[in-house]
Amino acid sequence: MAECKSFIPTIEGEEHVIAAAQHIVRALGSNKNLTDDMRKILRELDTQLSSMTLVAANKKMELREIEEHLNFIQEKVTSRESEQSMIWESSPKEASEYLKVVDEVRRLTENLGSMPLNKGEENKLLCRAHSILQTAMVRLEEEFSNILIQNRQPFEPEHMSFRSSEGDIVDDVSTVSVYDNAGEDSLRRDSCSKGIEEYIIDLVNPDVIPDLKCIADVMFMSNFDHECRQAYINIRKDALDECLFILEMEKLSIEDVLKMEWSSLNCNIKKWMRAMKPFIRVYLASEKRLCDQIFGEFGPVSSTCFVETSKASMLQLLNFSEAIAIGPRRPEKLFRLLDMYEVLADLLPDVDALFSDDTGSSIQFECREGLKRLGDSVRGTLLEFENAVRSNTSTNPFAGGGIHPMTRYVMNFIKALTDYSDTLNFILKDKDGVDLESLSPNVNPVIEEEKDTESSSYNTCPMAHHLQSITSILESNLDGKSKLYKDASMQHFFVMNNICYMVQKVKGSELGALLGDNWIRRHNWKFQQHAMSYERAAWSSVLSFLRDEGISDAGSNSVSKALLKKRIRNFNLAFEEVYKSQTGWVIPDPQLREDLRISLSLKVVQAYRTFMGRHASQLDGGWHSDKYIKYSADDLQNYLLDLFEGSPRSLHNSRRR
Template sequence: MPRKGMRTIFFKPSSSPTAGTPSSSPQRVTFSDSLMDENIQIARSLITKWDDTSQSCSISSLFSSDNRQDAKDYLKAVYDLQTAMHYFITHHSTSDKLVLAQTLMQTAMKRLEREFYQMLKINGEYLDHESVSVSSSRASRASFSDLEDYEVSETESRISDDAISEMERVSTAAMADLKAIADCMISAGYGKECARIYKIIRKSVVDEALYHLGVERLNFNVIHKMDWDVLEIKIKNWLRAVRTAVKTVFAGERILCDTVFSGPSSASIRVSCFSQIVKEGALDLLVFPENVAKCKKTPEKMFRTLDLYEAISDLSPDIASIFSFESTSAVRSQAANSLIRLGEAVRTMLADFEAAIHKDTSKTPVPGGGVHPLTRYVMNYIAFLADYSGSLAEIDAEWPLTSNSPLPEAYFGSPESSDSISSPIAVRLAWLILVVLCKLDGKAELYKEVAQSYLFLANNLQYVVVKVRSSNLKFLLGEEWIVKHEAKVRQYAANYERMGWDKVFASLPENPTAEIPIPQVRNCFRRFNLSFEDTCKRHSSWIVSDPKLRDEIKISLAKRIAPVYRDFYEKYRVRVLRDPSTGNEPLVRFAPDDLGNHLSDLFHGTIGSGSVSSHSTAPYSRTNGSGSVSSHSTSPYSSHGGRSP
């Protein structure tokens, strides 16, 4: 049981007088009273020392002092002053000391407001979003009480020199200082004043960062009136800016806000500050793709639309994480709406693209049976689409291929479009290729000679196969698809040989070494001379654009003609020359080696024939007035960022 003397020191008697005790009896001063009074006096000394109006305050910034202990002692004094105020409010609500404590607290808060403002302004370069992002892990581990360790510990300093840069170190220290001040002000009931300063300074930083990235506030009416060339420049600028804006500016601002207002009483202030600082800029950034998607849709806009889709899709997890507060849900919704609108635009453009192929009505045969501009345009377009297979798969997931097409019903589900192809987007791209191949079948009928029709089909299908094999289409369509269509190319080439060189083949005997009457020999030479010369002359303007296919056809022809002719030539040439009945008629016009020389000159086309190398840039075609594809305009791919067929 405590002694009577000790009780009077540690236990405060009831404030109401008890029976037998005079009401005018003086109240005893307890140990707690003395302790709280001492807290006020210590706080008074430090707060007065750093009061802006005090002549003794000669240092401009408390937190830039060489002695970190001063700032630490100052904040501790403020916290102790709060404790004293709470004590006197509870136990001596009319005490003059409470009035003094409140006055001191107001003075301290003014000082901390100034320190908070100066720290945000002066340390702007160390609180840039990139430095904040890099330093965030260290800042989250650091507390204000740890900051002196960065300077007084030689070992820690040596380790820090190896691990982080000076800017990162200052950034970490500045964030810890800001957090310490914010915690103190919020604890003292000055959270609104702290948040007001923070919002003003940091919103100007974010707005300036977005301005330098080229982020503009463009509404739909402005975008809708832009020429495509101008709008495409805006899209390129946006694509360059969006990743930095989300991953550096907004992410860095969220990290800084979470760090400064990470105290237990700071949750609502953290949410309010972050929302008001970044919400407007984020909405301006993310509404742009939606407005682009709502503009008129043409094939030339497909790839930029997909670029926009990919950018937002890739950043969606970051956007969901950074803007996770309910107050920033509008930013998440805007990103989702932009994705939806862009996906709808892509589906519309794909449907229009297929329709344009169906509607193509060009009736002029390609000179020489070469590669048709439609083939070049469509295959370059599809090859570019293959580069976006991931995004197209997302867009295409709920858009099944239907039989609402001018093609015969039998083509749907045909092996050409589905065998060995597993992904839906691969099936769709294979379908588009099938559409153009069917269109080319009709164009092959425009040639007067069947042989040239087959050469035209071989040229165009070879171009398709080469384009597939040399692009990401090979991964989507697979080796089986390629091998199957390569076999079709060989079949078309064989049909060309059979139909185009039939008279040459027929002019030679089946067995060139068999004994044949001289009159029949003379007739064979005449027929061969006539048919070979005529065929070479007629085919001299025909084209095989692909060098590999060109060589294969020449080699095949040489193998079928040269050996038979050589045997026949060697057996009967001397006899024919010695036969007096031939007179001066030049029956033997070609030596066996001459055949190869004549064949080597074929399939290059003639000047003005309209031949185009298979390695040239494909022309871009806009849709003509009827909605069909026209092949007389420039390529959009030259301006397409980073992708090439």
């Protein structure tokens, strides 16, 4: 504190002036020529000067007492400065005595400050009192900080179902792109961050809260509230940083996040989702209670301290979500974006409750802006997914005519989206309630056709519309891929398999509720039509050899044995060729595979049995019929069971069954 100086006369100088004046008055009073009135005036003046002398003497004695008391207090305050130990770590009695001494110097400072500042002695004492008070405040700030640090309670997130196995960190879902061969169950929703127990914990040992409150009270009354608040904010900000470290949240800039590979980014998103709820609902709620316990009696101070303490940590978490939202809109990010959106939306009421005052309005605003950005990214990413499906091209036909990896991925993808139905329906409408359909540049016309066809059960919610759009785009893409096959029967076979798979994924799932029963009936009909088209294209030429036309002799109604023999041989060759190729084709759905085999059996075996039975008489005799009648009806029946297994075979190397 700056040294106080004064050139005002001292109290001793004042006493001399009064004594001199009193001497002059008494000398004048001894003059015998004075009138009675004049003598009376001089006597009254002498009495007043005597009173002033007494007051000055008393005042001198009072200031000496104040000085002596100040010396005592200064000794008490400064004696602690040479000691290494903290006062509140010594004993409650010492802490209480120290607070009492500090309170006394505070009162002396106030009393001296209320006196007229016209004398040098008062100024000197006031400067000393301020200096002692400041020394005491510095010590109290140190004690306050030390109590906060030494009595911090450990934060154990495993008690809130935070910790998970190492395997949870490695993602097996979102690294798959629309172009990869995703498995049936490769897309599923994470359950992390669910079921977190919500409760308030003691961040500081509750036994020391009264001590912290007492120190804060004295510092606030001494007008050192700023130093007290700043000490609290600095220490608790460090504690919140440590909490985020325990929750495995790194301090990453937006630029750092945007540069991350997807596998690392995905792990960090999972950590963010696991950290958000315990941090806000447990840690920040507990931090707010701690602020209220210490500063609750000082009005808005408690809220200000809480906001200043928690703002940096909250912005760190919100900046991460912003970086995810503004990053590339790749389809594999969609589920993580939805997870983050739901976590943040779920926590908005908690954020509003924690930051309810004007001082916290900026945090509320940032949370809502973060949620909006995530929603925008979800909409954009969903459109990007549709574009990825639409633009997915192939140069070679898919071997075996089975279910294309894209079909598996897309259907698993949209099936997984049904877990987010409510969220997506909310996101897919903008602030004016306009469906995202208006934002899509290439809405497939098939959707409009299906709307008309299925008007009785068409679900008009935004998500249903987009599922309709995606399935229609997928069908169109599959139709294009089918054209890569030169064999017309294989084209129908491929589309049949893929649409059947689509129907099976929709049946009995939430997709069915969204797409509607009419969608299922329509697509059942579609793949059955393709199955019939496949049969006609693949087996018509085979069955043509089992017709009676063209096997009679010219100009006669009798059957030509030579033509009959040729017809049977041609049938054998045609059947063997189909067998060789179509044992390499695959129908993954067992029911569809069985149904198609039964249908073929009814057509092929029955036609063969009828043809051979009708012409049995012409085949008897010395024709060596066993040379060209290679198969019985039962043989054909058994051979048809080899079809569609995905393992090419040849009848030349097959055994009779």
